[in-house]
Amino acid sequence: MTRVITAxxxxxxxxxLLWLLEGIDFISGxxxxxxxxxxRDVGELADVVPAAFIHxxxxxxxxxxxxxxxxxFIAVLRSGVPRFLGVxxxxxxxxxxxxxxxAPPYSNxxxxxxxxxxxxxxxxxxxxIERKALDIGIGLVVGVVYGSILWGALxxxxxxxxxxxxxxxxxxxxxxxxxxxxxxxxxxxxxxRPIP
Numbered sequence: 760m761t762r763v764i765t766a767x768x769x770x771x772x773x774x775x776l777l778w779l780l781e782g783i784d785f786i787s788g789x790x791x792x793x794x795x796x797x798x799r800d801v802g803e804l805a806d807v808v809p810a811a812f813i814h815x816x817x818x819x820x821x822x823x824x825x826x827x828x829x830x831x832f833i834a835v836l837r838s839g840v841p842r843f844l845g846v847x848x849x850x851x852x853x854x855x856x857x858x859x860x861x862a863p864p865y866s867n868x869x870x871x872x873x874x875x876x877x878x879x880x881x882x883x884x885x886x887x888i889e890r891k892a893l894d895i896g897i898g899l900v901v902g903v904v905y906g907s908i909l910w911g912a913l914x915x916x917x918x919x920x921x922x923x924x925x926x927x928x929x930x931x932x933x934x935x936x937x938x939x940x941x942x943x944x945x946x947x948x949x950x951x952r953p954i955p
Contacts, residue, residue, distance in 0.1 A: 823872050
């Protein structure tokens with residue numbers, strides 16, 4: 760039950776922060792939009808992480824909020840907070856660097872959708888990598904419910920960063936490999952060892 764409360768608190772706090780930042784952005788005349796990623800400008804590498812917390816309007820943020828809440832909740836619940844934070848950092852950096860390298864010139868990219876796609880990819884493959892039946896089942900359900908988002912990783916609408924989506928998805932798969940549980944590894948759950 761503690762892990763459920765932790766997952767709810769963490770994800771509600773994260774999404775709440777995103778809404779607060781968008782409110783500040785709106786009130787300031789969109790001053791925070793400058794934290795988006797403008798491709799292939801070395802100075803913009805500093806915005807790779809902050810860009811995941813900035814949105815271009817409340818509609819943009821609303822579209823990301825529910826999937827971020829749900830996928831993040833499941834990932835925290837199944838992985839624990841330390842592992843989840845590592846997964847999200849890897850996804851954020853992979854998505855941001857992918858945008859920085861491949862987005863069209865003179866564009867500005869921001870939003871949590873790269874993280875959403877990354878969490879989708881992470882949950883989709885995690886069970887198969889770790890050979891855990893429950894996580895395979897979770898991945899299949901996530902695939903059925905959110906599988907249609909994969910269209911967002913293909914080049915289409917010029918107003919949507921398919922690059923951020925694609926590299927976020929790749930980052931999620933890499934995170935599932937990099938942060939997999941290894942046999943005999945101590946997790947953040949309680950462990951009991953016999954006294955010699």
